[in-house]
Amino acid sequence: MAQNQTAEKALAGAAQGAVLRPGRAADPVPGNALPAASRAGQQVAAAPAGSDGQEAEARQRQLRLMLRQCDRVLLMDFELLAMNDWPDNFSVATARRRRDLWLFSALLAAVVFLSGLTGFVPAWIAGGGFGAFVIILLLGIPAVRRLYTATPSYLDLLIKRQRMLRDARKHAEHLEGEEGLIWQCARMAEFNPTLRNTRFSGLLRLSEQTALPRALSRREHVRLYLIYLLEAEKAYDRVQAAFFEGNQQAIDRGWQSAVAKPEGRT
Structure with a gap:
């Protein structure tokens, strides 16, 4: 109980700034994030010929690890976590x-x-x-x-709120798994600097401790978690683009050892 209360306090401050507007345009990509995929390909292309593509192989292995560790972000259910039917x-x-x-x-x-x-x-x-x-x-x-009357009663609204929170926590538990999903996705901050925002620090700490789903006790917490997942999904797309670009560069240069395929989603 004490751990849950501490976790809730850790999220309370950050959750105050969590604003999610369904249907809004995608956030503008920071200037230093756009070239991330291209830089990965350029690193492959710029590798010295005498290295036999070892640097390119190491970079591809790193990108593939990022994709494998964060692939569960693709299983995110936006409607479930957005909770648009939440009784106001x-x-x-x-x-x-x-x-x-x-x-x-x-x-x-x-x-x-x-x-x-x-x-x-x-x-x-x-x-x-x-x-x-x-x-x-x-x-x-x-x-x-x-x-x-078809107007829901006070008890009906409270039950609906509890049910939506329970479903959101259950989905977050499925996404987080045993390793902590968003904690692993934080390694993709090179491709989306928004993942380094300090308002997500509480979420990341709880995810590392595999205690995040239990701490999502308020709607604001769930929406903050959803915002992070959306940013992680953007980063995942950029990592994937960088991975395939690196593969193509390795093929063009004949570095077969650096050519790899992303592992299947878990």
Whole structure:
């Protein structure tokens, strides 16, 4: 429990700046990130002929390792982690007011009924209070409430929130695996400097400790995690482009030992 509370505090500050707008245009690529794929190919092309492509082979092996360690980012479910159907605070507050009004009405009717039993009010008023109490209780039963309104109750909204968080944590656990996905994806920061942003430091530390899924206790945490995955996906595409460009350069120069294929996704 103490570890989860510490993890939640570690994410709270960074999550405040997590803003995700579905459908927005892709972030502009930093000037020093665009040439990353080309630089990888240039390193292959610039390798001394006398080295028999050893440097190129080492670079290709490094790129292939990056691809293998971060390939699970391609399994990301955007809709599940974006949680676009999340009940907003206004809807929850409105539902809570309706619940409080329902409780107050039921309590008032019960008081009127009990007052009749003690003789403070006439019997016919007490009978009316009892009837009102029964009707109000029936209106609070989910099966009955759905007959006259489709508006979700306060309890329905809370359950929906908990279910969405549970599904997001379960998906994050699947992505992270036993090694910590985003911690391994951080090695691709050469191809996307955004991965070095300090607001992701808490996520990376938890991922390294394989404690990240349990720490995603708020929607803001999940959305911050999704933002990192999107940036990692961009980096993955650039690493893949650099890998194939390096392969082509090695083929053109006849360095067969440097030619390799990316390993299959796990």
